[in-house]
Amino acid sequence: xxxxxxxxxxxxxxxxxxxxxxxxxxxxxxxxxxxxxxxxxxxxxxxxxxxxxxxxxxxxxxxxxxxxxxxxxxxxxxxxxxxxxxxxxxxxxxxxxxxxxxxxxxxxxxxxxxxxxxxxxxxxxxxxxxxxxxxxxxxxxxxxxxxxxxxxxxxxxxxxxxxxxxxxxxxxxxxxxxxxxxxxxxxxxxxxxxxxxxxxxxxxxxxxxxxxxxxxxxxxxxxxxxxxxxxxxxxxxxxxxxxxxxxxxxxxxxxxxxxxxxxxxxxxxxxxxxxxxxxxxxxxxxxxxxxxxxxxxxxxxxxxxxxxxxxxxxxxxxxxxxxxxxxxxxxxxxxxxxxxxxxxxxxxxxxxxxxxxxxxxxxxxxxxxxxxxxxxxxxxxxxxxxxxxxxxxxxxxxxxxxxxxxxxxxxxxxxxxxxxxxxxxxxxxxxxxxxxxxxxxxxxxxxxxxxxxxxxxxxxxxxxxxxxxxxxxxxxxxxxxxxxxxxxxxxxxxxxxxxxxxxxxxxxxxxxxxxxxxxxxxxxxxxxxxxxxxxxxxxxxxxxxxxxxxxxxxxxxxxxxxxxxxxxxxxxxxxxxxxxxxxxxxxxxxxxxxxxxxxxxxxxxxxxxxxxxxxxxxxxxxxxxxxxxx
Numbered sequence: 001x002x003x004x005x006x007x008x009x010x011x012x013x014x015x016x017x018x019x020x021x022x023x024x025x026x027x028x029x030x031x032x033x034x035x036x037x038x039x040x041x042x043x044x045x046x047x048x049x050x051x052x053x054x055x056x057x058x059x060x061x062x063x064x065x066x067x068x069x070x071x072x073x074x075x076x077x078x079x080x081x082x083x084x085x086x087x088x089x090x091x092x093x094x095x096x097x098x099x100x101x102x103x104x105x106x107x108x109x110x111x112x113x114x115x116x117x118x119x120x121x122x123x124x125x126x127x128x129x130x131x132x133x134x135x136x137x138x139x140x141x142x143x144x145x146x147x148x149x150x151x152x153x154x155x156x157x158x159x160x161x162x163x164x165x166x167x168x169x170x171x172x173x174x175x176x177x178x179x180x181x182x183x184x185x186x187x188x189x190x191x192x193x194x195x196x197x198x199x200x201x202x203x204x205x206x207x208x209x210x211x212x213x214x215x216x217x218x219x220x221x222x223x224x225x226x227x228x229x230x231x232x233x234x235x236x237x238x239x240x241x242x243x244x245x246x247x248x249x250x251x252x253x254x255x256x257x258x259x260x261x262x263x264x265x266x267x268x269x270x271x272x273x274x275x276x277x278x279x280x281x282x283x284x285x286x287x288x289x290x291x292x293x294x295x296x297x298x299x300x301x302x303x304x305x306x307x308x309x310x311x312x313x314x315x316x317x318x319x320x321x322x323x324x325x326x327x328x329x330x331x332x333x334x335x336x337x338x339x340x341x342x343x344x345x346x347x348x349x350x351x352x353x354x355x356x357x358x359x360x361x362x363x364x365x366x367x368x369x370x371x372x373x374x375x376x377x378x379x380x381x382x383x384x385x386x387x388x389x390x391x392x393x394x395x396x397x398x399x400x401x402x403x404x405x406x407x408x409x410x411x412x413x414x415x416x417x418x419x420x421x422x423x424x425x426x427x428x429x430x431x432x433x434x435x436x437x438x439x440x441x442x443x444x445x446x447x448x449x450x451x452x453x454x455x456x457x458x459x460x461x462x463x464x465x466x467x468x469x470x471x472x473x474x475x476x477x478x479x480x481x482x483x484x485x486x487x488x489x490x491x492x493x494x495x496x497x498x499x500x501x502x503x504x505x506x507x508x509x510x511x512x513x514x515x516x517x518x519x520x521x522x523x524x525x526x527x528x529x530x531x532x533x534x535x536x537x538x539x540x541x542x543x544x545x546x547x548x549x550x551x552x553x554x555x556x557x558x559x560x561x562x563x564x565x566x567x568x569x570x571x572x573x574x575x576x577x578x579x580x581x582x583x584x585x586x587x588x589x590x591x592x593x594x595x596x597x598x599x600x601x602x603x604x605x606x607x608x609x610x611x612x613x614x615x616x617x618x619x620x621x622x623x624x625x626x627x628x629x630x
Contacts, residue, residue: 158609343376
């Protein structure tokens with residue numbers, strides 16, 4: 001993606017199912033789980049570079065010993081920073097007490113991060129500052145093991161205000177109004193109630209307090225806690241939770257917006273945001289990796305037994321299509337095929353725009369994530385050429401014309417080179433233009449000046465800033481006749497509120513284009529009309545029923561908006577003609593049939609809170625208010 005946006009987060013979970021000494025004896029190291037957690041997180045580092053955190057729980061440790069250990073980091077390479085500290089402590093033991101290093105009992109009692117349950121998190125900050133306090137996992141501490149709660153996740157809630165008010169109604173006094181805190185405290189409240197109910201039950205039956213503690217760890221109903229605490233969550237989430245005695249859950253939102261997968265065998269239970277991370281880390285087969293069902297949680301009890309259990313009514317599945325277009329690693333075989341298909345499905349639009357003049361066209365892509373869709377587009381164009389060759393032979397074409405047709409090959413060049421790797425959290429408005437102007441460089445002297453057309457594919461175009469400030473400027477220096485920018489994703493028209501940091505309408509180049517068109521065509525009154533409808537919906541309390549912002553786009557075709565986007569990203573000094581081609585929504589669904597969440601393209605939000613967010617975002621734009629819409 002040429003535009004810099006914050007997105008997603010990554011989760012990682014490991015539960016050892018056998019005694020620790022088993023792993024030391026089999027794998028000749030007490031760091032089996034630590035090493036696996038590092039790899040599981042490293043293979044998902046694309047999901048979070050603002051920070052990272054890990055937690056370990058030691059099950060049934062005697063009182064007086066630290067049974068929960070957490071490290072978090074916001075350093076330049078947070079994963080390396082965290083595991084560097086862990087390995088430093090382990091290395092010290094190996095050097096000073098080598099005979100104890102291979103004793104599970106001694107290591108569990110004396111060394112942090114040598115236990116049975118592990119949670120890891122990778123953070124892209126979509127809310128709050130980039131400080132250590134905002135890094136997951138978050139801990140709600142208590143001297144009762146069963147009342148300790150640790151949470152981490154890939155989520156955004158659209159109704160934080162409502163959730164905050166619910167906590168106040170429950171008698172709490174939350175210190176912050178952010179979803180990370182409200183989720184922790186909401187689940188924590190019902191955890192406390194479940195624990196208290198079990199305590200009273202067994203106290204009335206005459207059990208001692210220490211006996212009751214064991215009973216709670218055996219009988220605590222995690223499913224019931226989730227049913228009661230998550231019923232009013234509105235958002236996309238894949239969140240993990242741990243109790244102090246070692247029970248765990250990985251819960252997924254009812255529309256399946258955010259991804260969550262797991263793998264289990266007789267040694268481990270593993271969960272993560274992406275399949276390839278699990279596949280690589282544990283060398284299992286892809287068909288052994290299961291997707292957690294929307295509205296269900298993978299619940300692991302203290303003994304290491306597990307089961308998927310529903311905790312909220314499922315909604316129509318709307319898994320995030322951006323996972324397939326860009327966010328998830330392309331080493332997943334299905335994602336790889338889908339991205340190639342996205343490129344292939346653009347061929348007809350590209351050929352029409354070129355008037356089939358492939359002889360004077362050079363094809364390239366925006367590195368590095370658009371490479372797969374580029375391969376798909378080229379494969380589609382090659383099939384087009386093959387049909388032309390067969391047709392020429394069938395028509396009896398001969399001589400030089402036939403030789404020319406049979407010998408012609410597409411001109412493919414690496415024109416765009418990513419010259420600077422910028423930290424992706426540097427995405428604030430201030431200073432962005434200066435940064436993006438230097439992200440890319442190009443290859444010179446391979447274009448026929450004022451003759452060739454350049455077709456360059458990107459996986460998506462969000463703001464258009466990098467196109468305007470860097471890519472098109474750079475390509476124009478090659479002096480082509482024409483530049484065609486192709487997006488393997490459709491036009492991004494609406495804010496996301498489920499995990500991607502796209503909340504301001506004015507940030508989207510498609511929205512700016514439609515506002516320009518309304519003004520140019522004398523329809524600017526529609527802007528006021530839509531604002532009034534949005535404001536009225538909030539006044540009447542019906543803001544979750546209708547996405548009024550769809551009316552802004554209704555007067556214009558996709559092509560008209562694309563042409564205006566081309567006008568926006570082409571600065572006055574650019575000599576080449578500039579065109580922009582976007583993927584069709586129908587083609588997106590054809591390429592990614594199992595991930596049809598497309599609200600950023602269509603405005604069809606999977607939860608009521610999405611409509612509230614888009615209407616509020618439009619009101620913020622109209623009022624000149626730079627605040628977030630959720």
